[in-house]
Amino acid sequence: MLHLKLETDPRWTVIAEENIEEILTDHAWCEQKAATNAITIITHNSQYEDLVTDLLELAKEELEHFQLVHEIIKKRGYTLGRERKDSYVNELYKFMNKGGNHLQSMVDRLLFSAMIEARSCERFKMLSQHVKDPELSKFYYDLMVSEAGHYTLFISYARKYGKDIDVDKRWKELVEFEGELIKSYGKSESIHG
Ligand SMILES: [Fe+2]
Numbered sequence: 399m400l401h402l403k404l405e406t407d408p409r410w411t412v413i414a415e416e417n418i419e420e421i422l423t424d425h426a427w428c429e430q431k432a433a434t435n436a437i438t439i440i441t442h443n444s445q446y447e448d449l450v451t452d453l454l455e456l457a458k459e460e461l462e463h464f465q466l467v468h469e470i471i472k473k474r475g476y477t478l479g480r481e482r483k484d485s486y487v488n489e490l491y492k493f494m495n496k497g498g499n500h501l502q503s504m505v506d507r508l509l510f511s512a513m514i515e516a517r518s519c520e521r522f523k524m525l526s527q528h529v530k531d532p533e534l535s536k537f538y539y540d541l542m543v544s545e546a547g548h549y550t551l552f553i554s555y556a557r558k559y560g561k562d563i564d565v566d567k568r569w570k571e572l573v574e575f576e577g578e579l580i581k582s583y584g585k586s587e588s589i590h591g
């Protein structure tokens with residue numbers, strides 16, 4: 399359903415499980431970034447009432463995810479730690495057309511967001527299937543379902559408002575771009591690492 403070009407090597411889940419405190423910290427900040435991204439899209443596209451309505455809901459869900467990860471961190475006696483940078487997302491950001499018109503920028507931002515949801519969803523699926531800790535396995539399963547819904551939402555708004563743009567072509571280009579990018583990842587202890 400996600401149409402990603404390359405699946406993550408399952409060995410990444412071993413690295414993740416061996417460094418679960420770091421994964422949880424990185425994950426918590428991923429959720430913060432997802433909430434922030436949704437607010438940014440709302441700020442730049444406030445004329446679309448339906449989009450604002452749905453992205454406000456999405457932002458709330460991302461903050462809830464942040465809170466859920468934080469609860470797990472506290473329960474296990476770990477510390478949240480400082481915000482982690484996300485080099486995968488920073489690299490992916492370079493795909494976006496920043497010089498185009500408003501609609502092109504909006505569509506690119508929605509597709510960029512959909513891609514991050516798709517890859518996160520895939521990583522959560524891997525964790526839910528491979529992590530031995532039952533609490534974390536269930537937790538990541540539930541998040542996989544939620545992020546899959548976000549992926550669909552971003553894609554559908556790109557299609558709805560990008561009627562004059564070849565959104566499918568742009569999405570295919572992003573899938574190719576991400577497929578190359580992700581080859582350098584899957585080796586370190588972060589959600590997109
Ligand atoms: Fe989330």
Ligand SMILES: [Fe+2]
Binds near residue numbers: 544545
């Ligand atoms: Fe999400």
